Amino acid sequence: xxxxxxxxxxxxxxxxxxxxxxxxxxxxxxxxxxxxxxxxxxxxxxxxxxxxxxxxxxxxxxxxxxxxxxxxxxxxxxxxxxxxxxxxxxxxxxxxxxxxxxxxxxxxxxxxxxxxxxxxxxxxxxxxxxxxxxxxxxxxxxxxxxxxxxxxxxxxxxxxxxxxxxxxxxxxxxxxxxxxxxxxxxxxxxxxxxxxxxxxxxxxxxxxxxxxxxxxxxxxxxxxxxxxxxxxxxxxxxxxxxxxxxxxxxxxxxxxxxxxxxxxxxxxxxxxxxxxxxxxxxxxxxxxxxxxxxxxxxxxxxxxxxxxxxxxxxxxxxxxxxxxxxxxxxxxxxxxxxxxxxxxxxxxxxxxxxxxxxxxxxxxxxxxxxxxxxxxxxxxxxxxxxxxxxxxxxxxxxxxxxxxxxxxxxxxxxxxxxxxxxxxxxxxxxxxxxxxxxxxxxxxxxxxxxxxxxxxxxx
Amino acid sequence: xxxxxxxxxxxxxxxxxxxxxxxxxxxxxxxxxxxxxxxxxxxxxxxxxxxxxxxxxxxxxxxxxxxxxxxxxxxxxxxxxxxxxxxxxxxxxxxxxxxxxxxxxxxxxxxxxxxxxxxxxxxxxxxxxxxxxxxxxxxxxxxxxxxxxxxxxxxxxxxxxxxxxxxxxxxxxxxxxxxxxxxxxxxxxxxxxxxxxxxxxxxxxxxxxxxxxxxxxxxxxxxxxxxxxxxxxxxxxxxxxxxxxxxxxxxxxxxxxxxxxxxxxxxxxxxxxxxxxxxxxxxxxxxxxxxxxxxxxxxxxxxxxxxxxxxxxxxxxxxxxxxxxxxxxxxxxxxxxxxxxxxxxxxxxxxxxxxxxxxxxxxxxxxxxxxxxxxxxxxxxxxxxxxxxxxxxxxxxxxxxxxxxxxxxxxxxxxxxxxxxxxxxxxxxxxxxxxxxxxxxxxxxxxxxxxxxxxxxxx
Numbered sequence: 001x002x003x004x005x006x007x008x009x010x011x012x013x014x015x016x017x018x019x020x021x022x023x024x025x026x027x028x029x030x031x032x033x034x035x036x037x038x039x040x041x042x043x044x045x046x047x048x049x050x051x052x053x054x055x056x057x058x059x060x061x062x063x064x065x066x067x068x069x070x071x072x073x074x075x076x077x078x079x080x081x082x083x084x085x086x087x088x089x090x091x092x093x094x095x096x097x098x099x100x101x102x103x104x105x106x107x108x109x110x111x112x113x114x115x116x117x118x119x120x121x122x123x124x125x126x127x128x129x130x131x132x133x134x135x136x137x138x139x140x141x142x143x144x145x146x147x148x149x150x151x152x153x154x155x156x157x158x159x160x161x162x163x164x165x166x167x168x169x170x171x172x173x174x175x176x177x178x179x180x181x182x183x184x185x186x187x188x189x190x191x192x193x194x195x196x197x198x199x200x201x202x203x204x205x206x207x208x209x210x211x212x213x214x215x216x217x218x219x220x221x222x223x224x225x226x227x228x229x230x231x232x233x234x235x236x237x238x239x240x241x242x243x244x245x246x247x248x249x250x251x252x253x254x255x256x257x258x259x260x261x262x263x264x265x266x267x268x269x270x271x272x273x274x275x276x277x278x279x280x281x282x283x284x285x286x287x288x289x290x291x292x293x294x295x296x297x298x299x300x301x302x303x304x305x306x307x308x309x310x311x312x313x314x315x316x317x318x319x320x321x322x323x324x325x326x327x328x329x330x331x332x333x334x335x336x337x338x339x340x341x342x343x344x345x346x347x348x349x350x351x352x353x354x355x356x357x358x359x360x361x362x363x364x365x366x367x368x369x370x371x372x373x374x375x376x377x378x379x380x381x382x383x384x385x386x387x388x389x390x391x392x393x394x395x396x397x398x399x400x401x402x403x404x405x406x407x408x409x410x411x412x413x414x415x416x417x418x419x420x421x422x423x424x425x426x427x428x429x430x431x432x433x434x435x436x437x438x439x440x441x442x443x444x445x446x447x448x449x450x451x452x453x454x455x456x457x458x459x
Numbered sequence: 460x461x462x463x464x465x466x467x468x469x470x471x472x473x474x475x476x477x478x479x480x481x482x483x484x485x486x487x488x489x490x491x492x493x494x495x496x497x498x499x500x501x502x503x504x505x506x507x508x509x510x511x512x513x514x515x516x517x518x519x520x521x522x523x524x525x526x527x528x529x530x531x532x533x534x535x536x537x538x539x540x541x542x543x544x545x546x547x548x549x550x551x552x553x554x555x556x557x558x559x560x561x562x563x564x565x566x567x568x569x570x571x572x573x574x575x576x577x578x579x580x581x582x583x584x585x586x587x588x589x590x591x592x593x594x595x596x597x598x599x600x601x602x603x604x605x606x607x608x609x610x611x612x613x614x615x616x617x618x619x620x621x622x623x624x625x626x627x628x629x630x631x632x633x634x635x636x637x638x639x640x641x642x643x644x645x646x647x648x649x650x651x652x653x654x655x656x657x658x659x660x661x662x663x664x665x666x667x668x669x670x671x672x673x674x675x676x677x678x679x680x681x682x683x684x685x686x687x688x689x690x691x692x693x694x695x696x697x698x699x700x701x702x703x704x705x706x707x708x709x710x711x712x713x714x715x716x717x718x719x720x721x722x723x724x725x726x727x728x729x730x731x732x733x734x735x736x737x738x739x740x741x742x743x744x745x746x747x748x749x750x751x752x753x754x755x756x757x758x759x760x761x762x763x764x765x766x767x768x769x770x771x772x773x774x775x776x777x778x779x780x781x782x783x784x785x786x787x788x789x790x791x792x793x794x795x796x797x798x799x800x801x802x803x804x805x806x807x808x809x810x811x812x813x814x815x816x817x818x819x820x821x822x823x824x825x826x827x828x829x830x831x832x833x834x835x836x837x838x839x840x841x842x843x844x845x846x847x848x849x850x851x852x853x854x855x856x857x858x859x860x861x862x863x864x865x866x867x868x869x870x871x872x873x874x875x876x877x878x879x880x881x882x883x884x885x886x887x888x889x890x891x892x893x894x895x896x897x898x899x900x901x902x903x904x905x906x907x908x909x910x911x912x913x914x915x916x917x918x
Binding site (some may be wrong): 093121150153154155156158159184187188189202245275278279281285288289291292295296297298299301354356357359360378392393395396397400401408409411413414415 | 506594609612613615616617618643644645646647648699737738740744746747748750751754755756758760786795812818819851852854855856859860867868869870872874907
């Protein structure tokens with residue numbers, strides 16, 4: 001019958017394990033399983049590996065990333081992996097004065113703290129300390145077991161900010177921080193999820209900081225190179241352009257139907273964002289408890305925007321290229337030039353509401369809004385980039401939002417245990433299932449390693 | 460290639476409009492389009508019509524419903540539809556004393572208000588009045604335009620209850636009401652959604668009441684009969700057992716790939732819960748804005764449980780068969796016997812957390828927990844039903860949760876306009892898209908009529 005994939009066709013290939021998704025988590029799992037002597041096939045919907053890691057060529061062999069790019073010093077799994085693949089890191093450009101646009105005016109500053117109102121800075125600091133103390137009470141393996149889990153999961157982060165942050169300035173800055181980390185508004189996210197995420201990263205500073213934090217370093221050759229080098233030894237075990245549509249589970253094995261191939265495996269690792277795992281067809285259908293989990297973990301909304309200039313002119317003017325703005329629409333900006341500083345690249349993020357709203361206007365209008373911000377922050381030369389690059393991950397059929405996903409209120413306490421619990425022969429991987437650096441490359445690596453261990457232990 | 464549905468096959472059938480989903484909304488839309496002279500095909504995944512309307516035979520031609528069942532006096536579209544199909548209603552059995560289990564003890568009472576603490580009753584009443592006043596400020600066509608939309612959408616209903624309800628008793632009762640209406644916890648739902656939903660139904664009383672409210676009447680022959688009678692004249696225009704997998708949109712038409720048939724149409728009406736619309740394959744892919752909406756409208760969790768006895772023995776003991784309990788796990792109970800009172804049927808709901816938790820234990824254990832509640836409320840005779848019937852809608856592949864869906868915080872203000880906005884040749888129907896009696900049969904009818912009008916106007 002039309003539309004029933006594979007009806008009447010022979011199985012094309014067998015493997016001990018089929019990994020679905022050739023992002024970082026899936027590739028790490030595959031590598032580990034191969035090392036343990038298992039036969040593995042990786043099915044990937046896209047015509048490339050890397051998932052949310054994607055290099056964009058700038059010419060002359062140089063690249064920028066339109067997806068995830070940074071690595072921080074405590075992301076040891078990711079650093080070790082890159083090191084084992086011979087990939088170097090280099091520091092995010094930070095020398096010079098930063099810019100903050102706050103309360104309608106531009107301020108230049110050095111170091112981490114701008115000279116804005118002391119009461120605002122103190123207010124941010126007290127909030128940070130309280131959040132930190134709460135976050136440490138959230139078990140990263142089981143956030144729903146925190147003693148105040150129900151209370152924290154029953155409110156949005158916006159509710160907490162309204163009650164615990166006094167000044168409008170501090171609220172604006174913490175809203176900006178929320179957008180920067182979750183690509184969502186404080187109104188969208190469960191407070192328990194915010195606390196879990198902070199704890200899983202080792203604190204709010206680790207999430208937000210450049211030096212010493214998650215934005216400290218970049219990969220020479222671009223982050224996608226990590227995925228590409230992981231994929232190399234797997235060779236034809238990776239099948240690109242094979243979106244998986246359907247899984248048929250039996251007591252003995254599992255059949256995987258993709259566009260282009262049917263596979264039979266002993267076990268499957270699904271290394272996809274949770275919301276996408278809910279979109280496959282399962283026979284028999286997934287338990288309601290797991291299915292409803294996937295209805296409560298939306299992906300964030302972010303558009304990564306870059307303007308390319310013949311040189312990083314702002315450096316010559318004493319500016320680092322880093323900027324934050326409570327005005328927006330671009331609220332967070334970095335110098336994203338290649339290691340040798342040529343060409344000059346300014347990177348700005350549209351996050352949460354800004355990504356949603358500007359995602360609905362024509363490209364020209366969005367480009368003008370983004371480049372207009374760069375001009376405000378760095379002067380007239382920023383108004384005329386040689387090239388404009390952008391990527392909205394909500395539009396990507398095989399991701400449907402970045403940076404990662406978050407739990408809406410009630411999600412962790414209502415469905416948390418279903419996040420990693422295998423369903424028969426199906427195991428779950430992906431940065432969203434990590435307990436350490438959840439949502440980051442480091443978390444993806446952890447999740448791939450954990451899922452591979454589960455599979456090996458289950459046999 | 461395997462898994463690409465319909466590759467190389469001829470289109471089986473053409474129609475002006477393909478309706479996807481033979482629930483109430485889809486059938487109403489189809490009927491209206493046929494009446495307007497359009498050729499229509501309805502594709503339905505299940506082997507029956509009715510969606511969440513499903514009769515369960517009791518023998519001797521009698522039925523109970525394991526899905527939606529009630530109709531209220533202000534649900535004029537639904538009443539008119541049933542009337543036009545020659546389907547009668549009869550009142551929900553209510554004579555006798557109701558039971559409330561509150562603060563650990565059972566109280567019998569008549570009328571709508573039990574004799575529990577006056578301070579609790581007054582507290583409920585002040586909350587009800589405040590919620591009512593707020594709800595009237597939410598435009599049902601565009602909740603995101605309420606003057607306080609951001610504030611209300613940025614918090615859960617639990618947050619509002621914590622701040623505005625003083626007594627623990629009133630909080631328990633309003634939690635019970637939340638579970639009864641949304642099959643979710645107050646922690647899960649956006650306050651703005653609660654207010655929208657109340658306004659769309661005409662107030663909280665209309666949602667909660669039996670007499671004068673949404674639970675007032677039942678359909679003779681069961682609610683599914685409405686769908687069955689709607690389907691009759693459509694005959695072979697309805698194709699059962701044809702789950703749709705993929706939509707290919709072009710400027711001229713739209714191709715619909717289902718298991719078993721490929722259709723070409725000028726327009727498509729998708730009459731599915733929003734979360735399920737996100738699971739189809741669209742070529743080209745849906746805009747991110749619409750896709751991300753579907754990630755933020757989870758379905759509720761409810762298991763409808765019934766115990767069948769040779770007669771409604773509670774009536775002879777002066778009881779109505781209606782009960783509420785703040786203890787649970789069954790918190791809401793009705794006499795659900797057929798019109799002639801034979802056999803006797805007690806209906807209890809597991810909602811929200813109770814449905815999630817008891818959904819994970821074996822049937823025997825769940826049955827014992829449910830029947831145990833009936834025994835507490837109605838005495839020893841309730842302990843030995845002749846038959847136990849249950850349906851968990853989260854397990855149903857083609858629904859994935861009931862009663863309907865709700866918006867999580869930030870959903871309405873972030874994505875609301877995408878709810879009904881057509882995407883090219885695709886129009887959206889279903890009770891979740893209704894402005895009047897959203898989530899109810901009456902809303903399904905409204906949505907089907909509206910989608911049909913859209914299609915007719917678009918040609």
